[in-house]
Amino acid sequence: MIAQSFEYSAPDSIAEALRLLASHQGSRVLAGGQSLIPMMKLRLSGPAHLIDLARIAELNYIGETNGSIRIGATSTHNQLATSDTLRQSCPLLAEAAARIGDVQVRNLGTIGGSVSHNDPAADYPAALQALRAQVRLVSQRGERTLPIDKFLLDAFTTALEPGEILAEVIVPADAPGLGSAYLKHQQPASGFAVAGVAAQLGMKGGKITTARLGITGVASNSYRGAAVEAALEGRPAQDSSLAEAAGLAAKGVEALSDVYAAADYRAHIAGVMTRRALQAALARAK
Ligand code: FAD
Numbered sequence: 001m002i003a004q005s006f007e008y009s010a011p012d013s014i015a016e017a018l019r020l021l022a023s024h025q026g027s028r029v030l031a032g033g034q035s036l037i038p039m040m041k042l043r044l045s046g047p048a049h050l051i052d053l054a055r056i057a058e059l060n061y062i063g064e065t066n067g068s069i070r071i072g073a074t075s076t077h078n079q080l081a082t083s084d085t086l087r088q089s090c091p092l093l094a095e096a097a098a099r100i101g102d103v104q105v106r107n108l109g110t111i112g113g114s115v116s117h118n119d120p121a122a123d124y125p126a127a128l129q130a131l132r133a134q135v136r137l138v139s140q141r142g143e144r145t146l147p148i149d150k151f152l153l154d155a156f157t158t159a160l161e162p163g164e165i166l167a168e169v170i171v172p173a174d175a176p177g178l179g180s181a182y183l184k185h186q187q188p189a190s191g192f193a194v195a196g197v198a199a200q201l202g203m204k205g206g207k208i209t210t211a212r213l214g215i216t217g218v219a220s221n222s223y224r225g226a227a228v229e230a231a232l233e234g235r236p237a238q239d240s241s242l243a244e245a246a247g248l249a250a251k252g253v254e255a256l257s258d259v260y261a262a263a264d265y266r267a268h269i270a271g272v273m274t275r276r277a278l279q280a281a282l283a284r285a286k
Contacts, residue, residue, distance in 0.1 A: 003040035007049040014058055014167065017051050018140050022163045024049040029165055031074055031113030034105050053165070059112070064089055064173055071169045073112025077101070080111060089173035092180035092198055096127035099184055101191060112166045115148075118221075120155040120256070121192035125222035127182055128169065129214030130198040136168040143167070155220040178202045178210065179285030183277045184217065185269050187260055193217030194261045195270040197225075197249070199277040201285050203237040211245075213277075218270045219253045227251045228274060237282060246275035 007024070011017045021027055026048030030036055039045040053059055059074040062083045069090050071080065080086055080097035087094050100106055100114075100123050114124050115135065125148070133148040140163060151159045160166065174180070184196035195217050202210035211232035213225030231245035250267035257263040 001041050001043060003037070004043065004046045006040075006047055008052065009049065010052040010055050012055045012057070014056060014138060014165065017053060017056060017165060018138065018163065020049070020051045021165065022140050024051075027051055029053055031116075032076065032105075032109035034101070034109040035113065035117045035119065053110075053112075059167065062086065067173050069093075069171050069173055071111055071171070073166050073168060074110045075112075077106040077109050077111070077114075078103075081106060090131065090171050091174070092131060092182055092200060093124075093127050093171060095180070096123045096182040096196075096198060099123050099182060099196075111169055115151070115169065116158055116160060116166050118152050118154075118156055118158050119192070120220050120222070121187075121194075121196070121217040122222075123182070123184065123193060123196055123216065125152055126193075126196045126214035126216035127198040128171070129222055129224045130180075130200050130212045131171045131214075132212070134170045135166055136170065137161075137164045138167045139164040145170070149224065152221055174200075175202065175210075177204075177286045179281045179283065181277045181280035181284065183273050183280065185273050194266060195273045197270070197273040197277040199274070199281040201232070201237075201278065201281040203282070203285055206237055208232045208235050208237050208241065211278075213249075213274065215249060215270060215274070218250055218255050218266055220256065223253065225249055225274065228278075232278075237285075239279065242278040242282065243275055246271050246278060249274035 028047035059072045061072040180200040184193040198214040200212040211229040216222040227248040235241040249270040255263040255267040
């Protein structure tokens with residue numbers, strides 16, 4: 001199908017984008033277009049005015065200062081996957097970015113677009129939950145910074161308010177010795193996660209000191225694997241601890257069901273992928 005007609009603007013500053021957003025009713029920002037354009041073609045979305053963020057240079061960067069990595073919203077999945085800063089200081093996020101879609105999607109799609117879209121099977125949310133990321137939102141009213149848990153509200157629903165743009169994602173640089181891994185069991189046709197697990201582990205003296213987990217694809221919203229984290233911290237850093245804790249991956253979660261994966265199968269796969277992600281993270285922890 002062909003999208004309904006719309007006005008198009010391509011501002012070159014955040015201030016101008018915010019002015020356009022506030023002054024045009026029915027306007028919507030466009031980033032990589034990898035989710036929004038298909039929705040417009042299917043007429044699931046019909047914005048009257050598209051405000052393209054692609055020419056705003058001040059939204060495209062990946063940089064590290066004082067132990068925090070700041071990623072501008074229009075940084076593409078490919079920029080994240082190949083970033084030396086991320087590979088060195090936050091490899092979990094680079095690994096998740098590399099697992100998104102195909103080359104074309106990774107070259108066009110952006111972290112800001114993905115997080116704002118909040119598809120329940122998207123890859124970034126799991127990594128960002130595990131990393132305890134924050135997002136910085138800007139509007140003509142000012143700016144605010146939210147923890148990722150408070151931003152991702154439910155399937156295709158975020159805390160973004162009218163007139164707001166997600167400007168930046170902030171993640172901590174890894175503390176020395178942490179090991180991490182992102183693994184997903186993907187739907188064979190779409191490549192989206194049936195269960196995607198981001199894990200980060202730290203150990204000392206043979207015991208697990210840090211356990212952080214984010215899980216996507218399993219429920220209507222990505223979530224922190226809090227029960228798994230609690231079951232791991234202080235336990236011996238060995239396979240039996242990981243396997244036992246992984247059994248809690250979908251505890252208390254209402255798993256999604258579709259033609260590819262029934263709810264009980266999806267919950268089971270969440271446990272399998274959690275165990276594998278924990279094993280990979282532990283093998284990488286020093
Ligand atoms: P757009 O499509 O331009 O925008 C998406 C939504 O976010 C729109 O509502 C838009 O208004 C809003 N928005 C965009 N940027 C901002 C901003 N800075 N502030 C506020 N609102 C904003 N994703 C995965 O996670 N894993 C996959 O395996 C995967 N496979 C895919 C395969 C295909 C074939 C395709 C087409 C897509 C796939 N995707 C996958 C989705 C892809 O990651 C998209 O890039 C992403 O969901 C949206 O990012 P975008 O930059 O393209 O945003």
